[in-house]
Amino acid sequence: MSFTHLKQKVTTILADESENTDQRLKEVCELLQSSIGYYDWVGFYFANEVEKTLHLKAFAGEPTDHTVIPFGKGICGQVAVSNQNFVVPDVKAQDNYIACSITVKSEIVIPLFKNGKNIGQIDIDSHMEDPFSEEDERFLEWVNEEVANIL
Structure with a gap:
């Protein structure tokens, strides 16, 4: 399915106010x-600023x-600190990587901003390099902007 078609579906899901935010996420x-065939695991993490997790x-x-996940640890924890996208083509090449599964070969983490503040992220693991x-x-990035609108 193309990203264009997915955008329409994401918009529909997020607009459904009959479901709570967690269910829509x-x-x-x-x-x-x-x-998306190479999106083998997809998750949303949200920051606890007090605990730095x-x-x-x-x-x-x-x-x-x-x-x-503690801030600074693994790919997700690094994005919590850097506020930057992190694309990892080969997780074996990363020193600061938390292995979730031996089948994971690559990862992408995109920070989620609300009112200019990094409040979380979308994390995707792939079994492909x-x-x-x-x-x-x-x-x-677009998905995260849309999600921020319902938070």
């Missing part, structure tokens, strides 16, 4: 994970033990 994760709020894919393009980055 889970549906977005499920949509992306089931629609990220907390998994919604996901699609295999369950993970990594439901709380180097599948993520600039088009993925732009699409996921």
Whole structure:
């Protein structure tokens, strides 16, 4: 499914005010994970500024033990500090990587901003090496902008 078609579906999911925010986030994760062949795990983490940790709020894919991640640790934790997109073509090449599964080969993490503040992120794992393009980055930035509107 093209990113254009996915945008329409994401917009529809997020606009459904009959469901709570957590359920809409889970549906977005499920949509992306089931629609894009190389998105094997999709999740939203949100920051707890006091504790300097990220907390998994919604996901699609295999369950993970990594439901709380300290700022600075792993790819997600680094994005919480840097406020920058992080595309990892090969996770084996990263020193500061938290292995969720031996099948994960690459990862992309895009920060989620609300009123200019990094409040969380979307995290995607792939079982393929180097599948993520600039088009993925732009699409996921758009997803996060749309999600911020319902938070």
